[in-house]
Amino acid sequence: MPTNDAPVVLELSKVVKSFGAVIALRSGSLRLQAGSIHALIGENGAGKSTLVKIVAGLYRRDGGDFRLDGAEVDFTSTAQSKAAGVAVIYQEPTLFPDLSVTENIFMGRQLTGRFGRIDRKAMRHEVERLFTRLGVAIDPDRPAEGLSIADQQVIEIAKAVSLDAKVLIMDEPTAALSGVEVERLFTIARSLRDEGRGLIFISHRFDEVFALCDTVTVMRDGAYIATTPIADTTPADLVRQMVGRDVTELFPKQDAAIGAPLLEVENLTSPGIFHDISFTVRSGEIVGLAGLVGAGRSEVARAVFGVDGYQEGTVTMKGRRIRRGQPTEAMRAGIALVPEDRRKQGLVIESGVGRNITMAIRRQLSRFGLITTGMENRAAREWASRLEVKAHALDTVAATLSGGNQQKVVLAKWLATQPDVLIIDEPTRGIDVGTKSEVHRLLSELAGQGMGILMISSELPEVLGMADRVLVMREGRVTAEIARADATSENVMFAATHASEHAA
Ligand SMILES: Nc1ncnc2c1ncn2[C@@H]1O[C@H](COP(=O)(O)OP(=O)(O)OP(=O)(O)O)[C@@H](O)[C@H]1O
Ligand SMILES: [Mg+2]
CATH class of the missing domain: 3.40.50.300 (P-loop containing nucleotide triphosphate hydrolases)
Structure with a gap:
């Protein structure tokens, strides 16, 4: 727990954000102190990633307060957010597959040597230094394409560390890591905390929240519910705050x-x-x-x-x-396979929820010339509700669903094929x-x-x-x-x- 008088590095208060008819945030609030690892938790679709994207400059808020180091800010680009010292590691890695690991880490801010020439050696050297510090064994020269999700995450983290961010936000960084990798990430997170940075950690795993964080904020349905020191709460309490039931x-x-x-x-x-x-x-x-x-x-x-x-x-x-x-x-x-990297391998991101769910059965049914829109919609509705997919409507574009709800859509798609x-x-x-x-x-x-x-x-x-x-x-x-x-x-x-x- 940071001391109570540790400065507040980031403060969001009653932040509002809508996308057309969808209200993603009704009242998002969070107060992050320096030297703290602050958990942000809530059900799929609660608004966690949306709040983070406002801080990252990807979205602009419709209302509410947003302050960094006490000063009101309103980012209109991710570059502004980065420049202000915010680094975000997203739920889905955002590396460029064709570029090398080093090029990805230095994306948009190449080191230059004499005559303004790009200094590849210096960049490579810096990456090696970073990887040693993080305890990572990835070839800095290899392309990002084909790296496991675990390695891609590590590279995102290396990038954030190299940016020397004072606010580091990790949106489900451990979802694809296990054991050793998680421990390594936690060690890095703790050392960044001890340097006085503020960290926000989003996770659906309570064991991690309790092992790593000192404070926890719960959101539900786009709104702030409570902030509690970790020492004063239990998983059961948090679940009740998140879901409103046991x-x-x-x-x-x-x-x-x-x-x-x-x-x-x-x-x-x-x-x-x-x-x-x-x-x-x-x-x-x-x-x-x-x-x-x-x-x-x-x-x-x-x-x-x-x-x-x-x-x-x-x-x-x-x-x-x-x-x-x-x-x-x-x-x-x-045989059906529900892949690990569902967003890339399982989902047609620009198609609707219903279409995605019935995609694999349509192929089955259409062989017998049987498919009707009514049947398709019925199947889609049934599986969407069995998996509690939170979407505005069946024709809501998959890209706009929260991360967890995208996962559910792909599960539904393959389960529907029976x-x-x-x-x-x-x-x-x-x-x-x-x-x-x-x-x-x-x-x-x-x-x-x-x-x-x-x-x-x-x-x-x-x-x-x-x-x-x-x-x-x-x-x-x-x-x-x-x-x-x-x-x-x-x-x-x-x-x-x-x-x-x-x-x-
Ligand atoms: N670009 C967008 N367009 C339309 N709706 C959106 C958009 N981004 C988010 N939403 C909606 O806002 C709500 C909150 O989504 P958000 O991604 O913030 O949830 P989350 O708490 O991060 O969930 P998860 O745990 O599943 O990652 C969801 O209902 C989602 O469908
Ligand atoms: Mg999310």
């Missing part, structure tokens, strides 16, 4: 009859990415795929579904081989506590109806609560297979961070 975060899987093998993966190998991966997903079963970010889990999922190739091994669905690199064949065989096997990568990333248990309940219900589910998750409580069997991957290999009854956070974490006994 909710349980986890919904343990219901027992389902585990039936015949559906998806069988044997000896799948893609050199340098994953090796000798074998597993089976049976009807009614949820198989958890645990491990640290970068262990190769998403890569396996993508190969099984056919969006990426592999060199050796086989994928069989209900006894029939699926050729490599054939997602259409995988889909026809009854696949036999659902491969789902981080099912509740970015989803608020209220809906999280709803997603878990849905997955459990679908397994109960005979669906086989392969669930990749970096959240141990989710894996332990939902999986009938846990496969753990580390550095591209399966290091353990643990039955539900035997799975504990200790043995899963151990397998995620140690080579398997056999391999040792």
Whole structure:
């Protein structure tokens, strides 16, 4: 907790922002002191990112007060906000894929040497210094394209640190990080706090909020609810403030009859990415795929579904081989993949919510020439409401939804196809506590109806609560297979961070 007389670096008071008929902020307030890490929490669509974007100069407020270091400000561009010492790390990384890591970090403010020439060596040197300080091992010369979300986030953080910002805002920076990466980020955040900077940390993970922050502000429906010192509150109190009712975060899987093998993966190998991966997903079963970010889990999922190739091994669905690199064949065989990076891979950002939800079933239905607008709207409405998608209307453009609501739309899209096997990568990333248990309940219900589910998750409580069997991957290999009854956070974490006994 900063001392009470620490200066207020950022103050928002009763800030209002509308987009046409949508009121994103009714009364957003936040008071950030120097030397503080301040959590900003609330349900999906509560207005957190909108508040941040006003501070960042991306949006202009319609009303209310906004002060930096006590002086009234009204940014009309992100450049103004940056110049005033504000750095923002967004929910979605915003790197330029074609540019190198170094070029991304120095975007818009190249170091120049003699005669005003761009000093590449100096920039590269600075990046190396930053990466050493942050404990990161990324090649400064490689293009940003193809970097994992975790690495992209780290680069955004490096960029903010290099800007020497006095206010650092992180909008769900840890959503794609796990274990070691989160710890590293927290260490960096604490050292920035100790230097007297003010940090705002947005997260749906309470364990992180309690581990890192000293103060917490809760928002609901676009309005400020309360600010409390972390030491004086509990997760249950915060949930009540966020949702206005009690909710349980986890919904343990219901027992389902585990039936015949559906998806069988044997000896799948893609050199340098994953090796000798074998597993089976049976009807009614949820198989958890645990491990640290970068262990190769998403890569396996993508190969099984056919969006990426592999060199050796086989994928069989209900006894029939699926050729490599054939997602259409995988889909026809009854497999669906909900990807990790949903905004890029799962959503047509300029299309409406309803269109996005029915996109995959339209393809199915239209084969029989059956689709009508009425059917489509009914399906869209049903799935939007099952996942509690908060959108103004079915034709609301997906780009304007809050981050968590975009995640829900992509989930809805694939669940609506009612696949036999659902491969789902981080099912509740970015989803608020209220809906999280709803997603878990849905997955459990679908397994109960005979669906086989392969669930990749970096959240141990989710894996332990939902999986009938846990496969753990580390550095591209399966290091353990643990039955539900035997799975504990200790043995899963151990397998995620140690080579398997056999391999040792
Ligand atoms: N550019 C926009 N156009 C229209 N509506 C918008 C726009 N940006 C945000 N909204 C709406 O404003 C509301 C608040 O969204 P915001 O992104 O601030 O929520 P959030 O608290 O960050 O949620 P999440 O936890 O899901 O990230 C949502 O209903 C959203 O649909
Ligand atoms: Mg947001």
